Amino acid sequence: MGYDLFLGCVIPARLPFLEASSRKVFEKLGIELKDVDGFSCCPDPTGIEQIDHKTWLTLGARNLSLSRNSNGGIVSFCSGCVETLKGVNYFLNKDKKTKEEVNKDLKKIGGSYDGNTNVKHFAQVLYENLDKIRENITHPLDGFKVAVHYGCHYLRPSEYIQWDDPFEPKTIDEIVRVLGAESIDYELKLECCGNPVEKSDKELSLLMIKNKLQSIQDSGANCVALVCPACYQQFDFNQRELSKEEGIDFDIPVFYLSELVALALGIDRGDLGLNFHRIKPKSLFEIVHFA
Amino acid sequence: MSVVNFEFRNEVLKHNASLSYCYQCSTCSGGCPVALLTDGKYNPRKIIEEAILGFQEKLVDEQDPNVWLCSTCQTCVELCPQNVELTEIFSLIKNRCFENGNYPEGFFSQGQAIIENGVAIPYSNAILNRRKKLGLPDVKTASVDEIRKLLKLTQFENNIKKRGG
Numbered sequence: 046m047g048y049d050l051f052l053g054c055v056i057p058a059r060l061p062f063l064e065a066s067s068r069k070v071f072e073k074l075g076i077e078l079k080d081v082d083g084f085s086c087c088p089d090p091t092g093i094e095q096i097d098h099k100t101w102l103t104l105g106a107r108n109l110s111l112s113r114n115s116n117g118g119i120v121s122f123c124s125g126c127v128e129t130l131k132g133v134n135y136f137l138n139k140d141k142k143t144k145e146e147v148n149k150d151l152k153k154i155g156g157s158y159d160g161n162t163n164v165k166h167f168a169q170v171l172y173e174n175l176d177k178i179r180e181n182i183t184h185p186l187d188g189f190k191v192a193v194h195y196g197c198h199y200l201r202p203s204e205y206i207q208w209d210d211p212f213e214p215k216t217i218d219e220i221v222r223v224l225g226a227e228s229i230d231y232e233l234k235l236e237c238c239g240n241p242v243e244k245s246d247k248e249l250s251l252l253m254i255k256n257k258l259q260s261i262q263d264s265g266a267n268c269v270a271l272v273c274p275a276c277y278q279q280f281d282f283n284q285r286e287l288s289k290e291e292g293i294d295f296d297i298p299v300f301y302l303s304e305l306v307a308l309a310l311g312i313d314r315g316d317l318g319l320n321f322h323r324i325k326p327k328s329l330f331e332i333v334h335f336a
Numbered sequence: 337m338s339v340v341n342f343e344f345r346n347e348v349l350k351h352n353a354s355l356s357y358c359y360q361c362s363t364c365s366g367g368c369p370v371a372l373l374t375d376g377k378y379n380p381r382k383i384i385e386e387a388i389l390g391f392q393e394k395l396v397d398e399q400d401p402n403v404w405l406c407s408t409c410q411t412c413v414e415l416c417p418q419n420v421e422l423t424e425i426f427s428l429i430k431n432r433c434f435e436n437g438n439y440p441e442g443f444f445s446q447g448q449a450i451i452e453n454g455v456a457i458p459y460s461n462a463i464l465n466r467r468k469k470l471g472l473p474d475v476k477t478a479s480v481d482e483i484r485k486l487l488k489l490t491q492f493e494n495n496i497k498k499r500g501g
């Protein structure tokens with residue numbers, strides 16, 4: 046069993062260490078990821094869709110047309126890419142005329158798209174392989190008190206994401222628990238991290254992440270787990286920014302879900318690129334005696 | 337006094353017919369994190385009301401409320417008892433702002449990057465080295481010519497150029 050890997054832009058070109066841990070986890074679980082030539086930007090549902098819906102649909106359809114369901118369809122490490130690719134499918138299938146128009150343009154570059162490519166988030170694939178993960182754990186994450194941040198686009202709009210519950214999600218909490226960690230509830234668990242408004246209002250964006258981090262600190266959690274590179278930058282990079290700009294030091298390490306799974310599966314920590322995190326997880330490892 | 341602009345209203349309706357279901361209950365604004373943090377200055381119900389009335393000037397020129405402040409968290413869409421697809425309606429409004437050259441800088445640079453590279457973030461040498469060190473394979477992204485051709489067909493390139501891109 047395997048999938049076509051859709052990498053997108055942010056992870057491979059800015060946060061490649063997140064790609065490294067994700068690929069290693071899939072390899073360890075024996076789930077094949079096929080690299081496909083010729084993908085473009087998904088395009089960004091919080092960027093390009095907002096300035097040109099037609100372009101968003103057209104480039105999205107072109108990307109989807111490059112994958113085959115016989116290869117397992119697409120899997121992506123990024124919630125934004127998943128939202129776009131599922132959304133484009135939804136809108137093309139909802140309105141025949143739009144699909145025809147998009148295909149008219151695709152034809153001029155020798156392409157076409159039927160609207161049927163399957164798309165999955167990598168966390169969905171992990172959830173579907175929970176037993177395999179359980180069997181392969183060598184380093185349970187004892188002492189990790191994890192604040193799970195689902196992120197908006199992993200869940201909503203449920204109309205076309207069609208995965209987990211939009212307001213009472215459970216998949217990532219369950220994965221984290223299987224790893225031996227504790228999932229800590231916190232008041233602002235379902236709130237947006239604020240990343241998409243950074244382009245329009247940096248101050249507002251920082252306020253949103255500050256409130257989230259405060260809520261996480263108040264809950265007693267000692268780290269964050271998330272599944273989206275935009276959320277990752279907001280939680281990790283802008284946590285550093287808050288420290289520089291406002292002198293607030295939360296010092297809460299932020300893990301990609303793949304990193305936590307990799308640690309629990311005993312994948313060599315040195316191969317994960319954890320040193321690229323702005324908030325270093327080293328002191329957490331010492332506190333919980335994670336060897 | 338403003339009069340209803342049926343032309344703009346119909347344009348929004350054509351893009352997303354769910355606009356007509358709104359009965360102004362304000363559930364969307366009640367659940368909106370940005371409305372909460374801006375003391376209601378940002379207000380999704382109000383944007384929908386203005387769209388129903390076709391108030392193009394308010395929405396596109398004055399940007400009152402400022403539709404760019406939506407974080408696209410999709411909470412309102414999920415909560416709306418009438419299944420109004422608010423974020424899809426907002427995206428039409430923002431698309432019109434884009435055509436008028438009236439949008440935050442960050443969107444422009446992302447658009448330009450895609451025209452030039454086919455991807456939103458080009459691969460720097462530092463990143464290529466880092467990828468190698470992490471044992472990651474080379475990525476063969478889309479042909480820039482092919483993407484450019486599509487961006488010409490959708491008028492995207494023209495709209496970016498209008499801003500001096």
Ligand code: SF4
Binds near residue numbers: 358360365381416419
């Ligand atoms: S929640 Fe829906 S019906 Fe109520 S005001 Fe908002 S858009 Fe209109």
Ligand code: SF4
Binds near residue numbers: 364367370380423
């Ligand atoms: S999608 Fe936008 S308008 Fe709707 S709740 Fe989120 S921030 Fe508010």
